[in-house]
Amino acid sequence: MVAHAEHIPHRSGLAAFLSRWLLTTNHKEIGSLYLWFAFSMFFVGGALAMGIRLELFMPGIQLIEPAFYNQLVTMHGLIMVFGAVMPAFVGLANWQIPLMIGAPDMALPRLNNFSFWILPFAFGMLLSSFFMEGGAPNFGWTFYAPLSTTYGPDSTDFFIFGVHLMGISSVLGAINIMVTIFNLRTPGMKLMEMPLFVWTWLITAFLLITAIPVLAGAVTMVLTDRHFGTSFFSADGGGDPVMFQHIFWFFGHPEVYIMILPGFGIASQIIPTFARKKLFGYNSMVYATASIAILSYVVWGHHMFTTGMPLAGELFFMFCTMLIAVPTGVKVFNWVATMWRGSMTFETPMLFAIAFVILFTIGGFSGLMLAMVPADFQYHDTYFVVAHFHYVLYPGAIFGTMAAVYYWLPKWSGHMVDEWWGKLHFWTAIVFVNLTFFPMHFSGLAGMPRRIVDYSHQFQDFNLVSSFGAMGLGLTQVLFLFIVIKTIRGGEPATDKVWESAEGLEWTVPSPAPLHTFETPPPWPINETETHEGAA
Amino acid sequence: MRGLCTLLLLIVPQVVFAVDLDMRQGVTAMSQDIHWLHTVMLWVCIVIGVIVFGAMGYTIFAHRRSKHPEPANFHEHLGVEIVWTLIPVIILAVLAYPAAKMLIEIEDNSDAALTVLITGSQWKWHYQYLEHDIGFYSNMSTPREQINSCGGWFLTDTFCDLPDGDSEAGKAERDANEHYLLEVDNPLVLPSNRKVRFLTASNDVIHSWWVPDFAVKQDAIPGFINEAWTNVPETGTYRGQCTELCGKDHAFMPVVVEVRTEDEFDQWVEDQRIAKELASGQAVADREKTWTLAELVSIGEEVYLANCATCHQPNGAGQGSTYPALDGGEIAVGPMAAHIDRVMNGKAGTEMQAWAPQLSDRDIAAVITYERNAWSNQPDDNIVQPLTIFESR
Ligand code: HEM
Ligand SMILES: [Cu+2]
Ligand SMILES: [Cu+2]
Numbered sequence: 001m002v003a004h005a006e007h008i009p010h011r012s013g014l015a016a017f018l019s020r021w022l023l024t025t026n027h028k029e030i031g032s033l034y035l036w037f038a039f040s041m042f043f044v045g046g047a048l049a050m051g052i053r054l055e056l057f058m059p060g061i062q063l064i065e066p067a068f069y070n071q072l073v074t075m076h077g078l079i080m081v082f083g084a085v086m087p088a089f090v091g092l093a094n095w096q097i098p099l100m101i102g103a104p105d106m107a108l109p110r111l112n113n114f115s116f117w118i119l120p121f122a123f124g125m126l127l128s129s130f131f132m133e134g135g136a137p138n139f140g141w142t143f144y145a146p147l148s149t150t151y152g153p154d155s156t157d158f159f160i161f162g163v164h165l166m167g168i169s170s171v172l173g174a175i176n177i178m179v180t181i182f183n184l185r186t187p188g189m190k191l192m193e194m195p196l197f198v199w200t201w202l203i204t205a206f207l208l209i210t211a212i213p214v215l216a217g218a219v220t221m222v223l224t225d226r227h228f229g230t231s232f233f234s235a236d237g238g239g240d241p242v243m244f245q246h247i248f249w250f251f252g253h254p255e256v257y258i259m260i261l262p263g264f265g266i267a268s269q270i271i272p273t274f275a276r277k278k279l280f281g282y283n284s285m286v287y288a289t290a291s292i293a294i295l296s297y298v299v300w301g302h303h304m305f306t307t308g309m310p311l312a313g314e315l316f317f318m319f320c321t322m323l324i325a326v327p328t329g330v331k332v333f334n335w336v337a338t339m340w341r342g343s344m345t346f347e348t349p350m351l352f353a354i355a356f357v358i359l360f361t362i363g364g365f366s367g368l369m370l371a372m373v374p375a376d377f378q379y380h381d382t383y384f385v386v387a388h389f390h391y392v393l394y395p396g397a398i399f400g401t402m403a404a405v406y407y408w409l410p411k412w413s414g415h416m417v418d419e420w421w422g423k424l425h426f427w428t429a430i431v432f433v434n435l436t437f438f439p440m441h442f443s444g445l446a447g448m449p450r451r452i453v454d455y456s457h458q459f460q461d462f463n464l465v466s467s468f469g470a471m472g473l474g475l476t477q478v479l480f481l482f483i484v485i486k487t488i489r490g491g492e493p494a495t496d497k498v499w500e501s502a503e504g505l506e507w508t509v510p511s512p513a514p515l516h517t518f519e520t521p522p523p524w525p526i527n528e529t530e531t532h533e534g535a536a
Numbered sequence: 537m538r539g540l541c542t543l544l545l546l547i548v549p550q551v552v553f554a555v556d557l558d559m560r561q562g563v564t565a566m567s568q569d570i571h572w573l574h575t576v577m578l579w580v581c582i583v584i585g586v587i588v589f590g591a592m593g594y595t596i597f598a599h600r601r602s603k604h605p606e607p608a609n610f611h612e613h614l615g616v617e618i619v620w621t622l623i624p625v626i627i628l629a630v631l632a633y634p635a636a637k638m639l640i641e642i643e644d645n646s647d648a649a650l651t652v653l654i655t656g657s658q659w660k661w662h663y664q665y666l667e668h669d670i671g672f673y674s675n676m677s678t679p680r681e682q683i684n685s686c687g688g689w690f691l692t693d694t695f696c697d698l699p700d701g702d703s704e705a706g707k708a709e710r711d712a713n714e715h716y717l718l719e720v721d722n723p724l725v726l727p728s729n730r731k732v733r734f735l736t737a738s739n740d741v742i743h744s745w746w747v748p749d750f751a752v753k754q755d756a757i758p759g760f761i762n763e764a765w766t767n768v769p770e771t772g773t774y775r776g777q778c779t780e781l782c783g784k785d786h787a788f789m790p791v792v793v794e795v796r797t798e799d800e801f802d803q804w805v806e807d808q809r810i811a812k813e814l815a816s817g818q819a820v821a822d823r824e825k826t827w828t829l830a831e832l833v834s835i836g837e838e839v840y841l842a843n844c845a846t847c848h849q850p851n852g853a854g855q856g857s858t859y860p861a862l863d864g865g866e867i868a869v870g871p872m873a874a875h876i877d878r879v880m881n882g883k884a885g886t887e888m889q890a891w892a893p894q895l896s897d898r899d900i901a902a903v904i905t906y907e908r909n910a911w912s913n914q915p916d917d918n919i920v921q922p923l924t925i926f927e928s929r
Contacts (some may be wrong), residue, residue: 058737059717060685060710067855133857140781147741147756147783150885235759241742242757276601278611306744307755307761311643315636322628327620333620341608343601354596358589365581372631374638375574377753378559378567381744381779414542445559445639446749449779452682452787456717 022117025109027094028412033116034091035405039481041083041123048076053436053470061454067451070138071130077141078159082166083123083258085397088114089262092172092404093201095412097177099506099513102186102522106421115172122165129155129478141377142252142449145233145244149225149339156226160219163258166238171450174208188524192286195504196279198284200265203293204258207226207251210297211254218247242307249300257296260360261289262315264331267353270407270505271335274350275342276501281334288327288334295324295456305376314373321371326366332361344510347499348422352403353431365393366441381451384444390437399429402480409484410498414512415491421483428476435469560748563770564813567751569638576634578628632684645763652724656736656743656778657888659785659846663724666735666809670808673894674720675842677786681706683788718775721791727801728771736762739889744780747791757781768795783887785846785924787812822898823922829905832919836906847887852911857886858860864912872917876928879904892929897922 024030051072055064064072094112098105106112129136134153137143148156181202186196194202221244224230231237233244264285272279281284301309301317311318335357344350364389370376379385410416443462448455454462496513508526509517561571598604625776653664664671685707710716725731736745736756746753747766754764776787796804841850844862846852852863862868867875879900882890891900901922908918 060707061683062685066787067858070784070786072780135856135858138783142741144781147781150742151783151887163539168558181567235757239759241759261627264815271645275599276607277609280611281613281617282611284617304558307757308760311640314639314643318635318639319632322632325628326624329624330617330621332588336588336595337613338611339592339595339596339599341604341610342599343604343607344596344599345601346596358592361585361588366582367583369574372577373571373636374635374642374751376571377642378574378748378751380753442557446556447560447776449746449777449787452777453788456715456719457711 002158016122023113025105025113027098027109027112028513028515029108030106030112030116031091031094031096032412034087034094034119035457037116037119038084038086038088038401039484041079041087043477043481044127045076045079045084046477048072048079050469050474052076053467055453056455057467058464059455059460064399064453064497066127067135067138068451070137070140070451073451074137074140074143075126075130077125078137079123081141081255081394082163083119083163085259085393085401086166086170087119088257088401089204089397090170090177092197092262092266092401093173093177094383096404096408096506097180097198099203099411099509100245100504101181101184101189102505102514102518102524103180103184104518107184108176108178111172112176115169115176117337118165122162122169125158125165126162129158132158140335141217142245142248143222144248145222145225145241149222149233152222152226157223158332160223160277164216167216170208171212173455174205174212174284178205178209181205186518186521192283193524194267196268196282196285197262197265200261200289203289204261207254207258207261207293207296211251211258214247214251218244218251221247235262242304245304245307246300249303250297252303253294253300254293256389256392257292257399258506260400261293263356263360264289266400266404266407267335267356270353271338272348273407273502274347274353275339275344275497277338277342280337280340281330284330285334288330291327292324294328295320299324300372301378305373306380313536318371318373319450321367322368323370325371328364332357332364344351347406348419348426349403349407349416351423351426352399352406355426356399356403359391359395359399363388363393363396366391379444381449382444383440383448383450387437387444390440394433394437402429405484407499408506409487410494411509411511411513412486413491414494415487415489416498417483417487418491421486422477425476425479428472428479429531430471432469432472432476436473437469439463439465439469562749562751563772563774563837564750564766564768566638566642567749569641571903573635580631582629585908586671602699631817632922645733645765647731648765649730649737650727651733652726653735653737653761654724654745654756655739656782656789657889658741658783659778659789661724661745661789661791663722663745665805666901668805668808670805672722674722674724675790676717676790677719677721678715678788679706679709680845681714682710701736715775717788718777718790718792720790720792720801723773723794725794725796725801725804726768727798728768728795731765731767734764734766736764740887741782743778743789745776745791746779747774747776747793747903749774749776753779770924771795771797771800788846819896819898819926822896823926825900826920827898827919827921829919830907832902832905835899835905836902836912839895840878840905840906840910843891843895844903852907852913856860863913864909867911868907869915872920875904875908876900876920876925880925880928897925897929899926 021029021033051064055062055069061512094106095531118239132155136155136157137159138153139147181198203319221232225232227235231239233239233241235241268279299317299321301313305314348509366384370379370388404421439462443459446458448459496510497507505522505526508522538906551683559571559574561568651666653666655662655664660672662671734745734752734754736754737760738756738758739815740758742758743756744753747755750766750768752764752766754762774793774795778786780787847859848862852861854861867878878888880890880892882888901920901924905919907913908915
């Protein structure tokens with residue numbers, strides 16, 4: 001996000017620009033690449049969502065034909081999950097983890113370059129399928145067989161290849177993060193002294209390394225079913241379409257935690273800073289994160305209660321899912337306890353972090369309701385579920401990322417964010433997020449299935465409000481883009497520490513952070529009088 | 537404060553706009569139990585929410601810097617942490633009990649008085665009454681003109697080429713249609729006060745059969761047979777939809793169930809038996825008759841618009857590479873035998889399904905004849921009689 005003009009060798013012109021960004025192995029530059037990539041995918045996925053919401057504005061088909069609607073929904077889900085949220089978190093990890101643990105760079109810088117540059121190809125390919133004969137993938141981001149196997153459009157193969165590429169990128173990125181955290185901590189920093197953002201990312205990296213190969217297996221089986229005569233998922237050949245769902249969700253549920261754990265980390269960095277008080281219950285935060293991650297491997301069946309699962313299976317998955325609420329609750333209580341009797345100010349990052357806690361908790365509540373199998377028979381595959389996962393994803397993953405950007409952008413760019421604009425963004429986003437997604441609970445409870453292009457009159461009012469909210473929400477993202485660019489280009493200079501009571505190694509280097517930091521490991525614990533020690 | 541706001545937010549619109557924000561309570565004992573569970577869960581969440589967000593609201597108010605300049609210094613308290621881990625465990629255990637009990641009851645499919653095999657296929661339901669020799673398809677009956685609002689520049693011409701009626705009139709009809717998208721030609725008819733068992737299956741992709749008022753949602757999966765049951769105390773018409781994405785017209789696969797008294801139901805079964813006999817008599821008559829081209833084409837057009845146009849389009853142009861054009865199509869103007877075969881047996885693994893089990897000899901003959909004479913199609917071999925279809929079965 002920052003141009004470090006003084007560090008670039010004096011070449012000029014397009015070639016120099018390209019080779020700098022194509023060949024860079026610097027964690028900060030790669031972090032910026034990831035973030036900009038995620039941001040642009042967020043706009044693409046958002047544009048698709050606008051298409052969806054425009055069509056759902058009122059009953060009847062006005063804009064989008066049913067076949068194309070399914071493509072929009074599928075691509076919206078895929079792009080948001082794999083193109084926006086995951087790369088954004090990897091971008092934050094790239095920028096921040098070395099700065100937070102006092103490492104000069106990521107442990108495997110070339111690999112880092114490779115894992116980023118795979119992504120534009122993966123998503124270029126996925127997006128190009130819109131222009132193929134037969135259109136883009138249309139089976140939902142969950143690509144259930146046999147809709148994606150026997151009945152899949154030709155572009156399914158592009159989708160499979162794209163998923164493989166992005167999977168390779170994620171796994172390599174995760175390995176890199178893990179190796180960095182284990183090996184490059186500044187001497188003396190124990191694991192249980194690491195900042196929580198680093199901890200949550202370490203656990204996320206384990207989830208990625210174990211979950212993504214399962215996804216790769218699933219798409220490969222889809223591929224061989226389509227082209228090489230196997231019938232893993234086809235009952236005609238002795239296979240089993242339900243097995244697809246087991247495999248997919250064995251990946252899928254850890255995946256949803258991949259999309260939220262780094263957000264937990266971010267909230268745990270920001271709230272203490274602005275409450276001017278140490279994080280409450282550091283140890284229990286770490287243990288809670290780890291238990292969430294472990295439990296996330298034994299709850300996948302809660303997505304499949306209506307597939308005819310045997311009673312014992314339903315009970316098992318119900319109890320395990322309810323159990324996850326416990327460590328999640330612990331985290332929320334800890335955040336509140338951190339704020340308790342602090343001395344709080346409400347700069348934009350803090351506002352987003354607080355909204356994260358509240359709205360994510362609302363998504364957690366609906367998740368708890370969904371865990372009750374009998375009730376899930378009514379909620380499943382309705383807009384209640386759409387409301388649930390948008391409450392955890394939008395205010396969770398997206399607000400988490402935005403909070404992080406507001407929090408660390410001064411460090412990256414050397415300029416403070418203009419609070420007036422930041423607050424404007426915050427309040428508009430809050431209003432429109434709720435306007436968009438809250439009514440979806442009601443349309444779901446009233447009986448509106450998800451993934452439908454048209455609906456009957458009884459769902460009309462809620463959809464009208466949702467669509468209206470969505471248009472506003474779309475606009476607020478343009479505001480965010482404007483604020484980011486404005487801050488990069490200028491503004492009040494940031495101090496090294498940026499926030500009065502921020503703690504951690506990243507605040508000991510100058511703002512903007514120079515291209516190379518911590519070439520010699522900084523002392524640990526931080527010696528307050530000797531800041532700038534590790535800076536280049 | 538915050539909790540109060542949430543409550544107000546929940547209640548005020550209910551009162552002011554008379555909008556129903558709650559889960560549908562339904563009519564069966566099961567759906568009402570589930571509604572109860574939902575309500576309990578909701579209140580548990582609201583209470584926890586009020587406490588947590590209340591504490592948060594209080595600290596935001598009381599512990600901001602202007603009021604509370606010196607932050608406290610605590611950051612651990614084992615006792616508190618144990619308490620707030622244990623309390624949720626207890627709450628959850630208490631909630632798990634009724635849920636598990638209810639679930640055991642839901643999964644008890646024994647002792648049904650009537651069994652209906654529900655088979656999904658793109659995009660209609662087939663109902664087979666296993667104890668009676670009754671089986672029929674159930675298609676959405678909302679006409680396309682009500683759905684497709686053309687006039688914008690987004691929708692393609694083929695999509696907007698509506699068989700009859702323009703979309704302005706269609707829009708008015710749509711607004712007046714209380715059961716828009718939730719109406720079918722042949723509803724499932726069930727007796728009240730009898731335990732009915734549903735078996736769900738599929739011919740192609742996964743569908744899911746859902747009637748909210750019964751709280752029955754069961755996936756229909758190719759190669760599997762799933763079970764569910766209901767017992768409806770009140771007569772009436774109940775509506776639901778397919779809830780599993782099943783391709784293009786997933787939104788247009790409604791479920792309509794008519795629940796009648798036991799006597800009326802028995803009468804209906806009898807009527808169906810008679811109707812079936814009549815139909816088979818009619819079928820014999822149909823195939824003994826030699827039909828004229830004009831007769832077949834006019835019946836065929838209706839059959840085509842009702843069954844085929846959603847994919848091949850009213851003007852026969854198809855849609856891209858997904859649905860082949862029949863206007864000038866290889867098979868539609870090619871040898872008759874191949875055409876009959878494709879329509880009767882479909883093509884495995886594609887959305888072109890076998891129509892032999894779904895349509896009568898007359899209708900198949902008619903639609904094929906129609907296709908061979910409609911649009912620009914003019915093959916030499918342009919008519920097929922119901923008898924030929926009968927013989928190819
Ligand atoms: C402007 C913001 C957004 C709007 C208005 C929006 C709207 C929607 C709607 C209406 C659907 C359901 C479509 C249907 O079932 O017919 C949907 C699905 C989905 N959305 Fe979003 N969304 C937004 C942002 C996001 C974000 C930020 C994420 C992820 C981080 C996300 C992830 C998904 C996923 C995974 C699905 C499921 C797709 C599927 O059913 O296969 N959305 N979105
Ligand atoms: Cu899950
Ligand atoms: Cu469906």
